[in-house]
Amino acid sequence: MNLLCDQSDGMASSSLRRALHLDLLVTVTVRVTIFLVALLCLSNIASAAESSGSVAGSYGMPKLDIGKGGHCVAPPEWMRINHMKVLFKQRDETVHQGIRAGGKYSLENCVECHASLSDNSVIGRPDSFCEGCHRYEAVKIDCFECHSSKRSVALVQEVPK
Amino acid sequence: MSDTNEMSGTSEQRRQFLKTSVGAAAVAIAPGMLMFDMAHGKTEAVSGKVRWGMLINTANCADCDKCVKACNKENGLSGGLSPTDSQWIRKVELKDLRTGRSLALPMMCQHCAEPPCVDVCPTGASFKRADGIVLVDKHICIGCRYCMMACPYKARSFVHEPLHDQKPDVPRGKGVVESCTMCVQRVDVGKIPACAEACPNKSILFGNLNDPNSEISNKMRTEASTQVRADLGLDTGLRYQGI
Secondary structure, eight states, rough: OHHHHHHHHHHHHHHHHHHHHHHHHHHHHHHHHHHHHHHHOOOOHHHHHHHHHHHHHHHTTTOOTTTOOSSSOOOHHHHHHHHHOEEEEEEHHHHHHHOSSSOOOOHHHHHHHHOOTTTTTTSSSTSHHHHHHHHTTTTOOHHHHHHBBOOOOSSSSSOOO | OHHHHHHHHHHHHHHHHHHHHHHHHHHHHEEEEEEEEHHHOEEEEEEEOOOHHHHHHHHGTTTTTTHHHHHHHHHTOOOSTTTTTOSSSSEEEEEOTTTTTTTEEEEEEOOOOOOOHHOOOSSEEEEOTTOOOOEEOTTTOOOOOOOHHHOOOOEEEEOOOOSSSSTBOOOOOTTEEEOOOOOOHHHTTOOOOHHHHOOOOOEEEETTTTTTHHHHHHHHSSSOOOTTTTGGGGSSSSEEEOO
16 A cells, blocks of 8 residues: 555656756855855955955955055965964064064064054054954054064154154 | 377276275175174074173272163163062171171173073073073963062062053063073174173173183183072073172
């Protein structure tokens, strides 16, 4: 009895299955199209953002005051990911082994080039070179509780009002 | 004929001029390169071949605190004398009650070869560099102050309050212990410590104790000097005369 039932069910379900397959095919095609269109739009927005000067098409990323700027010691994309590692390495070499030359990744070097030209500092404002990104990423910087955040010799003298 | 002679004379002169100017340029550049190396420090790690030390002659220390002032200025210390102010050098005055003889001396980190502060540090922040300078790695220091209790010379200070406008070469901050660094930022670029430079009587002699021909080794060989609390067997890097 069970066997018979199964067979008839099987006959009915095969036509149903075929219809379902078709339906599925249509839905998938529509979805893929929507996805592709969305992707295209996104990439357009991203490239527009890039051309307008903000960083690598991420939303809400801060525009930074890079100070004197110029040639960084490494490509900015790489530095964004690795600056803390190279800083830690150079820090340990300097403190424990007294190596003060030849290392290009010193905090003093960073500050020297990237302190703002208006206040000589890398912290203190939403667009300051260090603080800008660190605020955005919600990562606390401890460095400047002890280290100087200011350029040793001020590049710009404050204009008297 | 005379023309050619003149010509050759001129070219000879020119050649001579070029030679001299090249020589002059080389003479001008060479010390510049040396200065660059000096100003930017060494690229190799410090080694145990050197052991920095000081020999302090206390004969002229009575009415002078120029070393303390120079230390404060070089390292950005406030110069205050309250219990919570950092003092890297203290002027200590001693008096022998029996004879009435009094003397003064600058007391600071003695840069021991066997530093008790390093022995007791639970985190490894207190350490001795290969060249004998005893330092605190403030990135590792947790501010427990064991080292302050272990130091027989009371040489270390704890920073109690937040600090601002530190010197770029001398990072200092709240919550960690600090002490005389023998002006490591100056020594590493070939200068002498600020106190030794500021002493008007040249009473602080800084040098390499491991080099038998250095001025400090020669003086220590020929003149009497003492370690403070030599009984502790710490083999201090600072020695005193006249105490």
